[in-house]
Amino acid sequence: MNYFTPFESEMRIVFDEAKKRISLFPEPFDAIGLNYLQKFDVFQTDSAKNYICYLLPYWMRDIAPISDEQARKLSIAGVFNMLYYFILDDAMDSVQMDNKQKLSIAQLFHLETHGLLLEFFPAESSLWENMRQYVKEWAVSVAAENIEDYFQNDRIKIANKAAPIKFASTGALLLSGKPELIKEVDALISYVLVTLQMADDWADWKEDLKDGSYNCLISLAASKYLIGWSGTITEKQMQNAIYINDLLKTYSAQAELNRSFLEASSVQLQYLSLFHSSICSNLELGAKRVEKNRSLLLSGGGLQLFLSK
Numbered sequence: 001m002n003y004f005t006p007f008e009s010e011m012r013i014v015f016d017e018a019k020k021r022i023s024l025f026p027e028p029f030d031a032i033g034l035n036y037l038q039k040f041d042v043f044q045t046d047s048a049k050n051y052i053c054y055l056l057p058y059w060m061r062d063i064a065p066i067s068d069e070q071a072r073k074l075s076i077a078g079v080f081n082m083l084y085y086f087i088l089d090d091a092m093d094s095v096q097m098d099n100k101q102k103l104s105i106a107q108l109f110h111l112e113t114h115g116l117l118l119e120f121f122p123a124e125s126s127l128w129e130n131m132r133q134y135v136k137e138w139a140v141s142v143a144a145e146n147i148e149d150y151f152q153n154d155r156i157k158i159a160n161k162a163a164p165i166k167f168a169s170t171g172a173l174l175l176s177g178k179p180e181l182i183k184e185v186d187a188l189i190s191y192v193l194v195t196l197q198m199a200d201d202w203a204d205w206k207e208d209l210k211d212g213s214y215n216c217l218i219s220l221a222a223s224k225y226l227i228g229w230s231g232t233i234t235e236k237q238m239q240n241a242i243y244i245n246d247l248l249k250t251y252s253a254q255a256e257l258n259r260s261f262l263e264a265s266s267v268q269l270q271y272l273s274l275f276h277s278s279i280c281s282n283l284e285l286g287a288k289r290v291e292k293n294r295s296l297l298l299s300g301g302g303l304q305l306f307l308s309k
Contacts, residue, residue, distance in 0.1 A: 002271075002274055003051065003055065003059070003271045003272075003274040003275040003278065004042075004051060004055065006271075007055060007058045010058060010068075010071070010072065010075070011042055011043070011054065011055070011075075012043070013072060014054060014072055014075045014076050014079060015037075015041055015042065015043065015079065017072070017076050018037060018076055018079045018080065019034060019037065021076075021080075021112055022034050022037060025105075025108055029104070029105045029108055032101065032105055033083075033105055033108065033109070036083060036087075036105070037079075037083065040079075040082065040083065040086070042054070050082055051275060052165060052189075052192065052193075052196065052272075052275065053078045053079065053081070053082035053165055054075045054076075054078040054079050054082065055075070055271070055275075056074075056075075056078060056165060056168040056169055056172075056189075056272075057070075057071045057072075057074035057075045057078065057168045057169075057171070057172055058071055058075065058271070059269055059270075059271040059272045059275075060168070060169050060172035060173070060185075060269065061172070062268070062269050062270050062271070063173075063176075063178065063181065063185075063267060063268075063269065064169075064172040064173050064175070064176035064178060064181075065176055066172050066175050066176055070120060070172070070175050071172075073116050073119060073120065074116075074117075074120075074168045074171050074172060075168070076116055077112075077113045077116040077117055077167070077168070078165065078168050080109045080110070080112040080113040080116070081109075081113045081164060081165065081167070082165070083106075083109045084106050084109040084110045084113060085138070085162075085164060087102050087103070087105070087106040087109070088103075088106060089142070090102065091103055091106075092142065093211070093213065117167070117171065120171065120175060121171065121174070125174065126174065126179065127167065127170060127171055127174055130166070130167065130170045130182065131164070131167050131170075133163075134163040134164045134166050134167065135163075135164055137157075137160035137163040138160055138161060138162075138163045138164055140160065141157055141158075141160035141161045141163070142161055145157075145158075145161070145214040146212075146213075146214045149214075149219055150214075151216040151219040151220060152219055152223050155194055156190050156191070156194060158193070158194045158197050158198075158216065159189070159190035159191070159192075159193035159194050159197070160190075161193075161197065162193045162196075162197075163190075163193075165189075165193075166185075166186055166189055169182075169185050169186070169189060170182050170185075170186075173185065181267060184265065184266065184267045185267060185269075187261075187265075188261075188262060188265055188267060188269065188272065189272070191258040191261050191262060191276075192258070192262070192272060192275065192276045192279075194258055195255045195258045195259075195276055195279050195280060195283075196279055197216060198216050198217070198251065198254070198255055198279075198283065199255075199279050199282060199283060201215045201216040201217045201218070202217050202248065202251065202283065202286065205217045205218055205238060206235065206238075209233070209235060209238060216251075217238075217242075217247070217248075217251055218233060218238065220247060220250065220251055220254075221233060221237065221238055221241040221242075221247055224241065224245075224247065224250065225237065225240075225241050225245065225247075242290065243290055243294060244294070246287070246290070246291065248283070248286055248287040248290055249287040249290075249291065251283065251287070252280065252283035252284045252286070252287045255279065255280045255283050256280055256284075258276070258280075259276060259277065259280050262276055
């Protein structure tokens with residue numbers, strides 16, 4: 001958590017401000033919005049932690065010395081941007097009756113994001129051209145991932161599902177007069193986002209297999225043990241790949257390649273690298289845990305017990 005702890009007091013300010021803004025939404029969206037924010041509040045025990053979405057402006061201060069006010073506003077905008085895209089993703093993946101309500105409040109979140117950014121970036125700012133590019137990348141990525149099998153064919157495109165978060169890094173660079181670094185920083189963040197998606201897909205592979213959603217771990221299993229991505233791999237085949245054939249070991253090694261790119265870059269972002277290293281370490285620990293459990297069970301004659309688990 002050394003990528004979060006130094007900024008904990010700032011994050012309390014950021015989330016408190018987000019709550020104040022949502023409280024001003026018209027009814028019933030004020031209560032709905034606060035309830036939704038709670039699910040992603042970094043200080044809630046059982047919330048989804050999406051650190052990069054709101055910490056990125058602070059991590060950027062290694063190379064972009066923006067003010068406290070600028071970092072906070074970019075971070076608050078990151079919170080609303082996060083909420084907006086998570087609602088869109090949720091709506092795309094479901095046919096629930098409350099989609100109308102979700103999409104309605106999504107627009108309020110979107111409005112807050114742009115309102116915050118306009119305080120620093122007028123309409124003629126180059127930030128908006130960058131933002132348009134990030135949104136285009138997001139749109140293409142979410143629409144085509146099942147068709148193109150990005151993990152096998154163009155892995156960096158996996159990052160485009162979260163490309164809109166890059167407004168924070170680009171904004172910080174523009175505010176600090178360093179637009180020449182935007183391309184390199186975009187690339188760094190993309191590699192981190194690929195690894196982050198890989199970790200999410202390791203956690204969600206059963207659900208994604210059931211829903212038919214694209215998943216990097218399933219893609220690797222299909223390419224390694226079958227013919228390729230087809231969406232027809234079974235849960236039993238996945239379990240064999242993970243628990244018998246060390247799929248996660250191969251998977252974590254792929255994440256390590258992304259870490260090598262960060263280390264070789266001419267631009268060094270300390271906290272971004274720490275965040276990325278923690279994800280890689282978790283994947284590696286997962287692979288070692290599977291290997292250790294298998295060895296223990298096999299040494300004790302517990303093959304059937306192992307397979308049942």
